[in-house]
Amino acid sequence: IEIGPDGTLCVPVDIDAQKLGCGIFSVRADFSVPGFGKYTDYYRFSVMKKLSNTHxxxxxxxxxxxxxxxxxxxxxxxxxxxxxxxxxxxxxxxxxxxxxxxxxxxxxxxxxxxxxxxxxxxxxxxxxxxxxxxxxxxxxxxxxxxxxxxxxxxxxxxxxxxxxxxxxxxxxxxxxxxxxxxxxxxxxxxxxxxxxxxxxxxxxxxxxxxxxxxxxxxxxxxxxxxxxxxxxxxxxxxxxxxxxxxxxxxxxxxxxxxxxxxxxxxxxxxxxxxxxxxxxxxxxxxxxxxxxxxxxxxxxxxxxxxxxxxxxxxxxxxxxxxxxxxxxxxxxxxxxxxxxxxxxxxxxxxxxxxxxxxxxxxxxxxxxxxxxxxxxxxxDVEYIGDIRPSAKIRGYAFKLKGADGGGIAAVWSTDLSVIRGRRAGPKIRVNFGQPVEFFDFDGNPRSARKDADGFVEIPLTFAPLTIRAADPEKLLKALQSADVNDDSSSLLVAFRPTPGGQIEASLDNLTGRRNAGEIKVGGKSYAFDIAPKESARFFVGGSKGGANVGRLYSWSANWDISGDSQKARAAGSWDMQYFYVPRVAGKPDWSKIPPLPMSTKMTPKGGKAAVNSENAKATYKLAWDEDNLYLRVDISDSQFIPTPEKWASHSASNALYSFDCALNVYFDTAADARAKRDSSALKSAGFSDVGQYDTNDYVYHFAPTKDGKDGRGHVNRWQGVDQQIADGVNMATKKEASEKIKCDWRRTPDGGVYEITFARRYIEPILLKSGSIAGFGISLHDFSKDEKGKRIYNALSNSTEPGTHTDYRPFFWPLMILK
Missing domain, CATH: 3.20.20.80 (Glycosidases)
Incomplete structure (x- = not known):
């Protein structure tokens, strides 16, 4: 070959597009020049049916x-x-x-x-x-x-x-x-x-x-x-x-x-x-x-x-x-x-x-x-129906407009584990009752073998599979009634407290088929009959003692579902703690608000024995108005040890947890972590149980003043929510939050007190209105010295799980309900 004077060369490539099919391909090119070693480079090559934006x-x-x-x-x-x-x-x-x-x-x-x-x-x-x-x-x-x-x-x-x-x-x-x-x-x-x-x-x-x-x-x-x-x-x-x-x-x-x-x-x-x-x-x-x-x-x-x-x-x-x-x-x-x-x-x-x-x-x-x-x-299409034969399979059917007409549908697996390559996709078995054509992600024709009974077994992936046929309604009904080798539950089950102190159960039908049956919660039975893609809500009891401020409520129950469909059958347990936050007019009178305990002691790495946390004790109080969420933390610490020398490190402001009496404060703004962890439907979709934050969680770190004396404490937003659920491009930056969240630290004879004010802007999308629910976690970092002067780490939190840290465990944060 000979490269032209402009330094480029175009070489026609003899490729049978019909045989190759449509798609985007990676191409390796090897270049050989006499007297030199081989040079290899990579490119992309695409085959598409060009559009003119007239459809x-x-x-x-x-x-x-x-x-x-x-x-x-x-x-x-x-x-x-x-x-x-x-x-x-x-x-x-x-x-x-x-x-x-x-x-x-x-x-x-x-x-x-x-x-x-x-x-x-x-x-x-x-x-x-x-x-x-x-x-x-x-x-x-x-x-x-x-x-x-x-x-x-x-x-x-x-x-x-x-x-x-x-x-x-x-x-x-x-x-x-x-x-x-x-x-x-x-x-x-x-x-x-x-x-x-x-x-x-x-x-x-x-x-x-x-x-x-x-x-x-x-x-x-x-x-x-x-x-x-x-x-x-x-x-x-x-x-x-x-x-x-x-x-x-x-x-x-x-x-x-x-x-x-x-x-x-x-x-x-x-x-x-x-x-x-x-x-x-x-x-x-x-x-x-x-x-x-x-x-x-x-x-x-x-x-x-x-x-x-x-x-x-x-x-x-x-x-x-x-x-x-x-x-x-x-x-x-x-x-x-x-x-x-x-x-x-x-x-x-x-x-x-x-x-x-x-x-x-x-x-x-x-x-x-x-x-x-x-x-x-x-x-050009007209929608005629959903295709949801199971919780993790979805599709839509349409009439094709125009001279040829007919029907067309797309169907795929929504299982997160399938798209991430952790699990094979489900298979559906369908009797179409009419000739059909299959097309893959790239628009290439595919085929499937029909068995003696007229059924076709189709493996689904995360990529939509398109199916075309002459009769749209017949195509829709065949896919809606498909047999599925999918063992996931068709119902999403969750429980949450209400502002009035009751416990509400929610059953969401994740399929396109009616779900009827019975759920037993704590030994009591409740019948349900839920239309496709609809939900049922009903009360399954209430808080013992109502919905009082200053009390940490617990509710747990085993639940078991029996239904007409095998897919509706499921069982599990639910364990949660929650508390109610009073509304105030401006800065709270903290003397009128009862405290909540931080009584969960952390377990050291490996979980072999409990850490001695007797040195520190702490309680917290919350209040709200339409502009702010207020937090007070009272700490009793017989060995409060300021370490002003540590502030010489350039990373100190991003490692506030390394200081004595530092706080971590967490918000699960959607109050959905427990549902994601406890729901069998979501577990099977690939959501991790090992602990993680998601896009609607905040984590804030606080520390006392450098010398431990009274003054403005230090603030660091360790984790923010996705900006698109918190004012978009105008979301408060980490720097703004760290500078403008009010954090007052006061030393007391036996420890210290934080008074922290979260303006609405710094906890969005939480709505400061009666009935709002969010997960709320808090932990205290406590350092002390033993008789030999060795620095020892202790910690307290409000985790709902004994011996478990609140870090990366939003499903162990209690729920707060604004009164």
């Missing part, structure tokens, strides 16, 4: 798109179209009062959006008037005013005018829906009526500029699940309805919503959103947008911070297919298929992957093939 469902398949990240904008736009990405959000040609310059600078990008038929679906207002720019951040103004915030007529006028200018000058072809703010619910909570005045002022300005523009209450909440976002959307819709207004559309950011965790289910949360919209009078066809979600890296190298793209943007370091890239592609493919259930009302799902490629040649990630397969196989 009706194209906008469902969205991601975050920016043409500023590379110098080959036109080629990138063409690749996005051919792969099948048809929508994005957040593209804004104008962002400041210098509108003419903005439009001139962004003209090229606007043309690429039009040329490659990529919809820009949702945007939020920018400060495009001098008055709005001078005013600054509305979020900051509201946060500083707090519950005293009032929307003034001047604010309304300013926002209406800014909205008018923003929409009037925004090219209509790149603007579908607009909103006043984004992920602002941390500042609007409790102020929905006041904020609605500004939201509707924005709406008036936008409609005056373009009567056809869609207006949403927000670009999206930072998360949408039972722990974050639901209250805010309800608040926005209710406040607007009181003023006689229904929005044109609703947008949310359901980050970390997938299908393998019943507590954070993408489908369930979309369904809940639709139900709340219906509650407020919105028609079923009202547009909804998942305007941000996902944000999952395609590589997993923990030391590099690959938890999300916000923290890691460097891309994959090699051309191999790691498990994480497969994980990302399959989960997003499954979410897109779930979105098609709600199409056409659900207009787009932005999975927040700005660079779905590996190199300057736009070698695609597997995600691109997932989108390409969906665009080719599901170009």
């Amino acid at each position: 009706p469902t194209k906008s469902v398949f969205g991601t975050l798109i920016s043409f500023r990240h590379n110098s080959e904008g036109d080629l990138f736009g063409r690749k996005l179209m051919e792969w099948g990405f048809g929508s994005t959000t957040w593209y804004s040609p104008i962002s400041s009062p210098d509108i003419e310059k903005n439009l001139a600078d962004t003209a090229g990008a606007r043309e690429l959006f039009k040329k490659y038929r990529i919809s820009n679906q949702v945007n939020a207002m920018r400060p495009v008037t001098e008055e709005m720019k001078k005013f600054g951040s509305l979020r900051k103004v509201m946060r500083e005013a707090g519950k005293n915030f009032k929307a003034t007529p001047e604010m309304e006028k300013m926002i209406e005018e800014c909205a008018y200018v923003f929409v009037k000058n925004m090219p209509a072809e790149v603007l579908e829906c607009v909103a006043l703010g984004n992920e602002e619910e941390s500042t609007t909570v409790g102020l929905y009526d006041e904020y609605a005045k500004l939201q509707l002022a924005f709406r008036r300005g936008a409609k005056r500029a373009n009567p056809d523009i869609l207006v949403a209450p927000t670009h999206g909440t930072s998360g949408y699940s039972s722990t974050r976002g639901r209250d805010a959307i309800d608040g926005y819709l209710e406040a607007a309805k009181k003023m006689g207004v229904l929005y044109d559309a609703v947008a949310v950011h359901p980050y970390w919503n997938y299908d393998y965790d019943p507590l954070w289910d993408f489908d369930d949360n979309i369904g809940y959103l639709k139900s709340r919209m219906a509650h407020y009078g919105y028609p079923p066809d009202t547009p909804i947008y998942m305007s941000e979600c996902g944000n999952m890296c395609d590589a997993e190298i923990p030391q590099w911070g690959t938890y999300w793209y916000d923290g890691y943007k460097a891309g994959k370091p090699s051309y191999d297919f790691c498990n994480q890239e497969i994980f990302q592609a399959c989960l997003y493919m499954r979410n897109y298929l779930t979105a098609l259930k709600y199409y056409p009302a659900l207009r787009g799902v932005n999975v927040w992957t700005t660079q779905p490629y590996i190199d300057r040649n736009f070698s695609p990630l597997l995600l691109c093939k997932a989108v390409n397969t969906l665009g080719n196989l599901y170009p």
Whole structure:
């Protein structure tokens, strides 16, 4: 071969695409030069059926798109179209009062959006008037005013005018829906009526500029699940309805919503959103947008911070297919298929992957093939039913629109252990009663052998398997009635205390089949009959002594389920402790609040003998108001040993646990750790029992002053929740939390006292309102010296398990219920 004068060479490769099939492949190339050793390099090679973004469902398949990240904008736009990405959000040609310059600078990008038929679906207002720019951040103004915030007529006028200018000058072809703010619910909570005045002022300005523009209450909440976002959307819709207004559309950011965790289910949360919209009078066809979600890296190298793209943007370091890239592609493919259930009302799902490629040649990630397969196989569909023959199998069936018609369905395993390679996938046995075609993740045809009885045995994986047939309803019914070799329970069982002191049992039917039977709890029987994907709630007793403050309640019971279906049969036990937190008006009068004990003594590593913890004793008290959660800890320590010399270490502020009388404080904001550990359904899905924090847990560390005297104690946020359930990009940083959480340390004759104030911002998404429940753990680090002067470590905590530390054990933290 001979390399050209520009240093490159293009060589045609004779590959039979029909024989090879569609997909993305790793390629090894060996280069040999006489007199030199062999050189080997690696590439990616893809075979796809190119799309043109003319299929009706194209906008469902969205991601975050920016043409500023590379110098080959036109080629990138063409690749996005051919792969099948048809929508994005957040593209804004104008962002400041210098509108003419903005439009001139962004003209090229606007043309690429039009040329490659990529919809820009949702945007939020920018400060495009001098008055709005001078005013600054509305979020900051509201946060500083707090519950005293009032929307003034001047604010309304300013926002209406800014909205008018923003929409009037925004090219209509790149603007579908607009909103006043984004992920602002941390500042609007409790102020929905006041904020609605500004939201509707924005709406008036936008409609005056373009009567056809869609207006949403927000670009999206930072998360949408039972722990974050639901209250805010309800608040926005209710406040607007009181003023006689229904929005044109609703947008949310359901980050970390997938299908393998019943507590954070993408489908369930979309369904809940639709139900709340219906509650407020919105028609079923009202547009909804998942305007941000996902944000999952395609590589997993923990030391590099690959938890999300916000923290890691460097891309994959090699051309191999790691498990994480497969994980990302399959989960997003499954979410897109779930979105098609709600199409056409659900207009787009932005999975927040700005660079779905590996190199300057736009070698695609597997995600691109997932989108390409969906665009080719599901170009225009109408949902007809769910497929859930067992708890860990999911699918959806559709009618194919168009001349050919027919039916199409996708089915897969949601078992986390399957996608992580720890377990083989389940098999289903189906009698289709009609000819069917099978297609894999890449869209390649597959085959399955039919037995003498007309049944086909199909091994399922984490990648959706597509099945096509002439009769849609017959296809749906065959898959719904499939036999499954899956031994997981079809019911998710959990128990939790109520504000009134009762214990409520919840049984969630994880399948698409009716579940009926009986559950015995503590020797008493309760009948249930639960429709597909529905839940049953009932009381199974109560606290002995009611729901009094200052008392640590315990409740435990064995439970056993017998049902019509073998899949409904399960057994287990539940053991929890909980307490009630009083509401106060401002700073608490601690003398009126009874203490709770920290009486669990830690066991040393290996668990052979209890550590002598007689030196220190501690109690804690909690109180709350609508702005703060208050904590007081009283410590009795006959050997309080300040070590000011240790502060000379550069790592001291991140190792507060090494100081005497240091505290660890923990919050399980979703109060779901015990359910994840104790549920047999979740255990079988791969959730670890060895101990771990998850994305809704906080861990704070506190220590006394450097010299041990009275003053501000030290604070370190050791672990934070996922930012998307705590104000998004505006979540308090570790530095801010460490500086602004109030921590007062006072020395006493026999020890010391902490008084700590957690402003609402530092424990989000916990809602400071009556009835809120969260896990709360606390531990005390105690150092003393023996008769030889040797430093000895002792520790106390409120762990519900004797001899067990609270670290990395959120399922052993008691529950706190706000009175």
